[in-house]
Amino acid sequence: MPTTPVPDRPHRLLLPAALATAVALTGCGAPAQTATGSGPPAEGYPVTIGNCGSETRVDAPPERVVTLNQHVTEVMLALGLEDRMVGTAYLDDEVPPEYADAYASVPVLADAYPSFEVLLEAEPDFVYGGFTSAFDDTEGRGRPALADAGIATYLNIEQCADEVTTETVETELRNVARIFGVEERAEELIEEMNADLAEVGARLEGVEPVDVLVVDSIDTTVFTSGGSGIGSDLIERAGGRNVFGDVDDTFADVSIEQAAARSPEVILFYDYGATSVEEKRRAVLADPVLAGAPAVEEERFAVLPLTSALVGVRTGDAVTDIAEQLHPDAF
Structure with missing residues (x-):
């Protein structure tokens, strides 16, 4: 558990949404949340992912990432991407031991959500949010505001999927892995998860x-x-x-x-x-x-x-x- 009190969680504010999420190399819809470099796109890029009524486009794997909410922080750590992280915020409980060292290497920007100014000071090129409240327009962290600052954003799809199951977890891991070019690691995590689920299912037959x-x-x-x-x-x-x-x-x-x-x-x-x-x-x-x-x-x-x-x-x-x-x- 956190050593400092955590304010009321944002989950009370982010109840229903019903927007489908799909992965594609090209897409259309709401304005894209784009991270672009000064040169041509990297090999295998650009990547565009339809994401909760918006689009996330990257021309290369993001290099300066801030995560907002613990479960998305752990996704990054499990994918071995701590070296891309320049900040994190909003811890709800203890980080699992297997990720503790990696987590300790990432600067903590705030106990809850950082202000827009603090977020910008980290100079991110990508922000990964766990709840819709991570991108609260009223607090200045809205996705359009971040896009205007040249920062791409991605929101955990639990916030907008019509039905959320373990298949949603698979999609989330594949989406994030595609953005960062670590697809093989995502498949390893998915295989481990499904093995655990199969074992429990067999025991509970x-x-x-x-x-x-x-x-x-x-x-x-x-x-x-x-x-x-x-x-x-x-x-x-x-x-x-x-x-x-x-x-x-x-x-x-x-x-x-x-x-x-x-x-x-x-x-x-x-x-x-x-x-x-x-x-x-x-x-x-x-x-x-x-x-x-x-x-x-x-x-x-x-x-x-x-x-x-x-x-x-x-x-x-x-x-x-x-x-x-x-x-x-x-x-």
Whole structure:
């Protein structure tokens, strides 16, 4: 977990979008977010990728990259691209040990999002954002403003895909790898992920799914995982059913009464930021409305780091982690 408090995450601001994302070497649509050099395009370039209602075009592999949000930072590190990174921001939880040294080599520009001025001081030629709030027009970091400064941008496609599954992860990795010319590394990561998914699937064959309520945070309402993000697919592959999988949002606020009425058998806490899982657990156990839910009566709880519940490089590990907690006898 971060050593400094992280402000309220931007996820509450970035709920639905329904724009398809496709990869192409040429494209049309909204104005392109282009990184261009002084010379002719590099071999195999330019690359143009349709991205969440815009286009990302690069004439060569970007060399000065800033990542905004942890899950996209980890994509860069997993692709072996830390030497291209001149800044990162917005850590939600601990960086996995296999990426810790690489992460330590990258300057941290801000605990949350950097200002436009701080971002420009890093002199990036490319900004990779994890959530739509990374490119907040009202804070000066909008994609058009960055394009005007000669900076290409790319947004994680979980924010705009109609349906988000593990196939979305494959597309995301291939998109980013194509931009940087490291396609082989992306295929290695995809092969590793699919091997993990296949192993879990084999172990859970014939296992009865359990109903799962995600608790990202809880106060007067429950901030939970809806059906539009990858969370539902992770839970399903791990032998569960997201009780709010019918909600057409990545994340959604639901009432305590609604949460209790879905009779969850397991509560899955997302772990991040300044509020610990133990604090969330105590809040759930103290709530009289939730008291009758099977998960609360049996104190059947599971935990997942927030970054593992997003489109990134933790998908195989996330499914394994959830499955081991939902169905320990299968492992």
